[in-house]
Amino acid sequence: MIIAATFSKATGEVETRLGRKYIKARFFYNKNKESYDAEYFTEKQAFQKTLTKEDFDKFLEDEVGKSFKNCVYRSESEEVTLLTNKKGKVSKLVKPLINAKSIAKKALDKSGNRNLNRTKNYILQEGTVFPFLVKLGVMTKEGKVIAQKYDKYRQINRFLEYIADVSPELEAIASNGNTIKIADFGCGKSYLTFAIYHYLHEIKKLPVEIIGLDLKEEVIANCANLAEEFGYDKLHFSVGDIAKYSHDGSLDMVITLHACDTATDYALAFAVAHDAKIILSVPCCQHEINAQLSEHKKEIDEAFAPLMKYGIIKERFAALCTDAIRAETLEQAGYSVQVLEFIDMEQTPKNLLIRAVKKQKSPVSEKEISVLEKALHITPTIRKLIK
Numbered sequence: 001m002i003i004a005a006t007f008s009k010a011t012g013e014v015e016t017r018l019g020r021k022y023i024k025a026r027f028f029y030n031k032n033k034e035s036y037d038a039e040y041f042t043e044k045q046a047f048q049k050t051l052t053k054e055d056f057d058k059f060l061e062d063e064v065g066k067s068f069k070n071c072v073y074r075s076e077s078e079e080v081t082l083l084t085n086k087k088g089k090v091s092k093l094v095k096p097l098i099n100a101k102s103i104a105k106k107a108l109d110k111s112g113n114r115n116l117n118r119t120k121n122y123i124l125q126e127g128t129v130f131p132f133l134v135k136l137g138v139m140t141k142e143g144k145v146i147a148q149k150y151d152k153y154r155q156i157n158r159f160l161e162y163i164a165d166v167s168p169e170l171e172a173i174a175s176n177g178n179t180i181k182i183a184d185f186g187c188g189k190s191y192l193t194f195a196i197y198h199y200l201h202e203i204k205k206l207p208v209e210i211i212g213l214d215l216k217e218e219v220i221a222n223c224a225n226l227a228e229e230f231g232y233d234k235l236h237f238s239v240g241d242i243a244k245y246s247h248d249g250s251l252d253m254v255i256t257l258h259a260c261d262t263a264t265d266y267a268l269a270f271a272v273a274h275d276a277k278i279i280l281s282v283p284c285c286q287h288e289i290n291a292q293l294s295e296h297k298k299e300i301d302e303a304f305a306p307l308m309k310y311g312i313i314k315e316r317f318a319a320l321c322t323d324a325i326r327a328e329t330l331e332q333a334g335y336s337v338q339v340l341e342f343i344d345m346e347q348t349p350k351n352l353l354i355r356a357v358k359k360q361k362s363p364v365s366e367k368e369i370s371v372l373e374k375a376l377h378i379t380p381t382i383r384k385l386i387k
Contacts, residue, residue, distance in 0.1 A: 005073035122157040132194035185267040186259035187212035209234040253278040260285040262381040269385035279356040290318035296377035
């Protein structure tokens with residue numbers, strides 16, 4: 001049984017016609033039916049879809065080598081990589097997984113329940129009914145977390161813990177009689193946006209105003225309707241591109257959760273330009289530097305050759321370089337920056353959170369970033385946007 005799969009390197013026809021870059025899918029049980037949660041990634045967006053096991057098996061058989069040149073999937077006992085060469089021939093690499101069965105058993109069981117520690121003291125406790133979580137499909141009307149949404153539930157609570165960490169800074173803003181102004185870029189279905197508003201407004205009793213921005217008109221319209229239904233009169237939603245969005249005045253906090261590729265850079269630059277006191281960003285899909293490494297492969301010092309040789313290592317190296325440069329650039333802009341683990345790698349590989357808090361100390365030198373850029377022949381977007 002396949003537990004998880006990633007389809008990447010979309011063919012030109014698929015990328016042009018559908019705009020799809022890659023797909024990630026995870027297995028779950030839903031009412032005794034075997035299904036897969038699939039996430040389709042385009043240049044700037046991600047779309048979710050549920051596939052039956054039959055649909056998933058057919059997609060795997062029909063599309064690998066045709067629509068997507070690479071596929072990596074994990075079963076209970078092995079990790080399989082399918083690679084397609086220029087002639088369309090598919091080769092198969094198999095790696096046994098020593099602890100795969102115990103990991104799979106820990107992740108799910110036949111009843112569809114995640115075998116996780118549900119006694120954890122979450123900010124939004126299971127058993128309490130939160131209307132926005134019910135409407136967004138995370139909880140039942142009785143306050144029980146839906147099995148296949150438990151990862152999302154944990155993610156929401158983890159993010160709220162990071163909000164709680166910076167609550168002294170937010171309370172200081174409110175103590176001066178000011179409303180805390182927050183922007184959530186790439187808010188999507190707005191699980192986090194609603195949770196943050198509820199936490200700050202209902203639990204912490206702080207004056208807050210939040211704007212959620214996303215490209216998907218239908219999703220934004222639904223979020224706006226829910227905000228009105230819940231009486232959240234200081235929670236607003238707008239359709240727009242992060243790179244083109246304009247806002248009058250300053251902001252106190254800017255949030256980005258999984259804004260794809262350079263959309264994260266534009267959000268960080270927006271935060272700096274609007275003097276945001278706090279930035280919380282969970283990047284994803286760091287394609288830019290990965291592509292630049294491929295483009296300048298011959299020019300890069302041979303000391304980096306082992307990192308350039310293997311695709312998955314190069315991809316992860318590029319992602320780490322991207323986020324390290326983002327963190328250092330924010331340091332130069334006058335922020336105290338931490339790079340933290342968001343949630344367990346078992347739940348998602350997109351698990352780094354950049355937390356930046358405005359400080360009074362003088363900014364750090366940019367020498368180290370310049371040296372890295374020169375060595376790798378890269379020109380990150382973040383460096384063009386934040387001077």
